[in-house]
Amino acid sequence: MAKRPSAAKSVGSEIKETSGAGGELHQVTADPSRWLTTNQGLPVADDQNSLKAGARGPTLLEDFHFREKITHFDHERIPERVVHARGYGAHGFFQAYAGNEDLTKAAFLCDSQAKTPLFCRFSTVAGSEGSVDTPRDVRGFAVKFYTSQGNYDLVGNNIPVFFIQDAIKFPDLIHAVKPEPDRAFPQAASAHDTFWDFVSLTPESTHMLLWAMSDRALPRSFRMMQGFGVHTFRLINAKGKATLVKFHWRPKLGAFSLIWDEAVAIAGADPDFHRRDLWDAIQAGDFPEWELSVQAFDEKQAAKFDFDVLDPTKLIPEEIIPLRPLGKMVLNRMPDNFFAETEQVAFCPANIVPGIDFSEDPLLQGRLFSYLDTQLSRLGSANFQEIPINAAKCPWQNLQRDGHMRMRVDPSRTSYEPNSLDMTAPREAGADGFQTFAAPTEGTKLRIRPESFADHYTQAHLFYKSMTEPEQRHIAAAFAFELGKCREVKIRTRMLGHLQHVDAQLAETVAAKLGMPGQADKITPAVPTNLKVKPSPALSQYRDPPLTIAGKKIGLLVTDGSDAKLIDALVKKAKSEQANVQIVAPAVGGFVDSEGVKRPADHFLAGAPSALFDAVVLAPAADGVPDLLKLAASVDWLRMAFAHLKIIGHTSDAAPLFEAAHVDPHADDGLVAIKNAKVADFIAAAKRHRIWEREPNVR
């Protein structure tokens, strides 16, 4: 073992400021030339054995090192987030495009030369921290911008509307979707009685339910997910003019989703599918990007819409108010420590900067209270904003003092204002500080919902109507699945009653799938559905998808003797399209290719079902096929790829696998024969992502 320096030199370790587009965090670096110490800096002589009275005697209370180590361990956990507990984040930066000044004076949106550091956390909503990545659920999309004017948090979701209109119902919604309190299941699932009981008694949730039952709730990757600020906000320019806006994040790679069966298979094969995907991409230097846009409109336009822009269960079709790009976000660095950064990051919609302001949306208004409050119990102290991931990166100073775990040492004699003893004490900024937009407001105190929030079905109909046929099929299947898990018949019949107001054909399909035709409750809506509402094609993910395999994974099934030329050609071509090939061999030790070269495998077959890949290629050597046929995993590999509508490349040697899996290698143009290592046709086909026409035959 290497000789370490003397104890005198070994005290403590250095605090180093790390830099990067993600900004600076206090990072303690382990120094291999120094000893292991206690928290007091005392070098530890023996970390293997506790101090005992005799070799076989009891441990002594005197063992301060043992006590310190165990005490710290005993307190390593903090309460998980009450919602969005399972999440994964990354550092990055935001860069504005030029020319946003007419909308806002926010410095980070106006300076197109500046790269504003940020931290972004994606999450599922319902599941615990240890649940899987791919349940059917809404995804959180929260961004903390460390701007020169203070931290700005845009705390959104991957769905542009919400279940409820008023924050006072949030605890009820979450209690309904979380595991039922007497039995503590189901985990990370909305498919149970209490959720559907609540939402079926809350008609305002109908529009969001359509989104939650759509493929949006099964994202393929965080990198391929849209984000939305949901509420209407205000942008304020230097002249004090306010513009109403809705925020949108659009991924450069395009928005893609999983298929339900695939998501279920992935949950078993790789519960960390989305985390791993983000980690792998960023570590490989393949930095995901999103464009931030707004739909900008004024009060006059808002007054003409047939819905209220303060109602968070409504969206504004892009065909009415198009998206205006403001800038881009790039994620380029993973946290060094998950707990210190991703777990301790505390978002809050009330973290705002000059140039941005709230609206009177009653859901947003409630959120402005809840987030700060929840951090107090989650992070345990009013000083949580001093934790490096939460601390502003611009200077900050005020007269707040003391409290549990105060890190900052304020040297002044006074901590009040006005004072005449310390002329250097912080003073108000007046016109240079944040000034709330003077929105006119008046009225009587009332506990009431505005009449303008009363139409609960028209936009649900609009959404369904705007979907392609496969998307509509998936929505119907998801409703049938979820309601099928409800034991209470009255919940199913009530929900079927709501669906009749969304779309007659949808209601009929779901009722048929449940084996409950004609059993819908009669529900009289406050406002009848406007069936003539114009569809919004922009809401569909599949109407006009980008033809690309950028950011995607191709699974390549090989055996000993597989064609080296084909493997090299596929890897090269995929790389030129920014895709990644992962080699799946019968054993993880690897395989020997046709030229006798031993190559490593990324996965072993039984551990990597085809559900983990976007497209697959079966390229076994003829000699390897008999052994492959003995493995159920290889037949399943092909059968599942086919059932998940994937593009499947295959060499002629793979023919017996097709026979065993009962898949016709000429079934459709998603099955591509690869001859003489020519992979271009396969790659071209893989850009289609899935063959939707296959679906009615396989499901």
Ligand code: HDD
């Ligand atoms: Fe919330 C967390 C997004 C409504 C109360 N919310 C949380 C997170 C996201 C959202 C992305 C996770 C942040 C992170 O990664 O740490 N929430 C939304 C959106 C909503 C919404 C888009 C509606 C448009 N939330 C909402 C309401 C309330 C809350 C109406 C309460 C009145 N949300 C919370 C919370 C959480 C939270 C309890 C839990 C952990 C946290 O805040 O930090 O305060």
